[in-house]
Structure formats: structure tokens, C-alpha cells
Amino acid sequence: MISFPGELIEQLRGAQHIAILTGAGTSAESGVPTFRDGQSGLWAQYNPQELATPFAFQTNPQLVWDWYQWRRELIAQVSPNPGHFALAEMQAIFHHITLISQNVDGLHQRAGSQNVIELHGNILRDKCFNCDAAFKAAPPAKKSIPRCPRCGGLARPDVVWFGESLDSDKLNLAWEAAQNCDVFLSIGTSTVVQPAASLPVNAGENGAVLIEINPQPTPVTRLAAYVLQGPSGEILPQLLDKIAN
Ligand code: BJW
Numbered sequence: 001m002i003s004f005p006g007e008l009i010e011q012l013r014g015a016q017h018i019a020i021l022t023g024a025g026t027s028a029e030s031g032v033p034t035f036r037d038g039q040s041g042l043w044a045q046y047n048p049q050e051l052a053t054p055f056a057f058q059t060n061p062q063l064v065w066d067w068y069q070w071r072r073e074l075i076a077q078v079s080p081n082p083g084h085f086a087l088a089e090m091q092a093i094f095h096h097i098t099l100i101s102q103n104v105d106g107l108h109q110r111a112g113s114q115n116v117i118e119l120h121g122n123i124l125r126d127k128c129f130n131c132d133a134a135f136k137a138a139p140p141a142k143k144s145i146p147r148c149p150r151c152g153g154l155a156r157p158d159v160v161w162f163g164e165s166l167d168s169d170k171l172n173l174a175w176e177a178a179q180n181c182d183v184f185l186s187i188g189t190s191t192v193v194q195p196a197a198s199l200p201v202n203a204g205e206n207g208a209v210l211i212e213i214n215p216q217p218t219p220v221t222r223l224a225a226y227v228l229q230g231p232s233g234e235i236l237p238q239l240l241d242k243i244a245n
């Protein structure tokens with residue numbers, strides 16, 4: 001059992017508005033690889049410039065498509081972990097929680113979370129590379145790239161690649177939550193990818209109590225009032241138990 005500082009529990013219980021930012025580490029215990037973890041992260045094996053940029057898709061659409069289809073297949077086979085469920089339950093108990101995720105795997109929603117702000121999109125949707133029209137994602141087994149029913153352009157996953165802008169409505173909601181919360185939790189993210197990485201910094205500058213949950217230090221660690229070092233799938237259920245009882 002983890003022993004949480006009493007003050008941390010009091011601050012969570014008394015918070016008017018809690019904002020939560022999650023990253024790939026939140027899904028690690030479900031079996032979804034993170035991006036930047038040494039040996040196991042996706043970027044240890046694959047070059048982001050060849051897979052997660054519009055230029056990569058323009059240059060070699062089939063390579064990019066195959067990689068996303070492989071990840072879709074993987075995600076279809078996994079389930080939310082106790083960390084996802086604890087966050088969903090927290091949202092149900094405290095109605096003043098904004099959940100912001102960089103994850104594209106939809107596992108928060110599958111665990112029951114509502115109104116998730118998906119900053120980097122969702123891998124389970126496709127959109128047209130040419131005209132942006134949204135359409136239902138191809139099944140993971142589909143090897144050929146579907147065409148847009150509207151303009152004939154190639155389908156691509158509805159995720160945000162490097163060099164692409166985030167949806168401005170979602171980003172505004174995330175900024176608002178970071179600026180107005182009194183407690184901000186940064187969970188399972190390396191906080192190196194902008195603009196998401198600025199959310200905890202911004203919240204801290206606006207007076208929020210910053211809490212980090214991560215087995216490894218990140219740029220946020222030195223700014224955080226509380227650092228809960230360890231896997232979110234273990235820490236979050238215990239934290240929920242403590243604040244709810
Ligand atoms: C555990 C755990 C366990 C392990 N429990 N924890 C300003 C300065 C410098 C650069 C830029 C800037 N502004 C924009 C940029 C460029 C770029 C950027 O930030 N680059 C940096 C890398 C330097 N940003 C962009 O291009 C963004 N667009 C943008 O800003 O548009 C405007 C603009 C354009 C051009 C120029 C300037 C402005 C878009 C970013 C899109 C990111 N896309 C990806 C791919 C999504 C699709 C896909 O899935 O394929 O999003 S990249 C990847 O990183 C993915 C993630 O959401 C994102 C963040 O990663 P995350 O979640 O933090 O994962 P990891 O792996 O990094 O960390 C995992 C953590 O978990 C670790 O800390 C572990 O310790 C921990 N962990 N097990 C808890 N069990």
C-alpha cells in the first residue's frame with residue numbers, strides 16, 4: 001500500500017476543479033507501447049519522421065498506413081487497465097474533473113470516461129488526407145488504403161502528426177482547464193511534446209497544485225508539488241480509494 005501525504009489527499013478532496021493530462025504511460029500497463037521508453041518505446045524501433053508526419057505519408061503512404069493498421073490491431077486486442085478505470089470513477093465521483101489525453105487509443109472512453117479532450121486525435125477514426133472529411137476507420141485487416149468518398153483522396157488516421165496543428169477548440173478547452181484548475185495531475189507523459197507539455201507548466205504558473213504520476217522523472221518533476229513515482233495502474237486505484245473513503 002502506498003502512503004500518500006495527507007495534504008495531497010486534502011487538496012484533491014477540496015479542489016474546485018481538477019485538470020488531468022494523460023500520456024502513453026497510462027496505457028502501458030494495458031500493453032500499448034509508449035513512444036519514448038528506452039527499449040520498449042515505439043521510437044526505439046521506428047523513426048517518427050518516417051511515420052508520424054504529413055511528409056512521411058506523402059512520401060510513402062503505404063508504409064505509414066501499414067504501421068497504423070498494425071497499431072489498430074494491437075489496440076483492438078487490449079483492455080483498459082486499473083488506472084483508466086480509476087480515472088473514470090474519479091470523474092464520476094467528482095464532477096469538476098477535466099480529462100485531457102494525448103492518447104489516441106480510446107482506452108479512457110472504453111473505461112467509462114466522458115468528455116475526454118483528445119488532443120492528438122483518435123486512431124480509431126480515419127479522415128481524408130486531401131479534404132479532411134471524417135469517415136469510419138477501416139478495419140485493422142484492411143491492407144489497401146481506402147479512398148475518400150467525397151474527393152477520392154487517400155484515407156489517413158485521424159491523429160495529429162508532428163508539424164500539424166491541434167484542433168483549436170480542443171486546445172482552447174485544455175488551456176482553459178489548465179488555467180482555471182486548482183489541482184493539475186500529469187500522468188504517464190514525458191511532457192516533451194508541445195503544446196501539450198506546456199499545460200502543466202501553465203497550470204503551475206497559475207497557482208495550481210501540480211501532481212505528477214510517472215515511474216521516471218520528466219521536465220515537470222521539478223515543478224511538481226507532489227511526485228508519485230510508479231506505474232499509474234497501481235497508483236491511481238489506491239489514490240482513488242484514499243480520496244473517496
Ligand atoms: C508510465 C508507465 C506507467 C511508462 N505508468 N507512466 C515548441 C518547441 C519545440 C518544438 C515544438 C514546439 N511547438 C511545436 C513543436 C513541434 C512538435 C514538438 O513538440 N516536438 C518536440 C518533440 C520537440 N509539436 C508538434 O508538431 C505539434 N503540433 C504543433 O505544435 O502545431 C503547431 C506548430 C507546427 C509546426 C511548428 C510549430 C508549431 C503536434 C504534436 C503531435 C504529436 N503526435 C504524436 C503522434 C500521435 C499519433 C500516433 O499515435 O501515432 O503524439 S507523437 C507522440 O508523442 C504522440 C503522443 O501523444 C506524444 C506525447 O508522448 P507521451 O504520451 O508523453 O509518451 P512518451 O512515450 O513520450 O512518454 C511516456 C511516459 O510514460 C514516460 O515518461 C514514461 O516514464 C511513462 N510511463 N510506463 C505511468 N506504467
Ligand code: ZN
Pocket residue numbers: 128129130131132133148149150151152153
Ligand atoms: Zn476527401
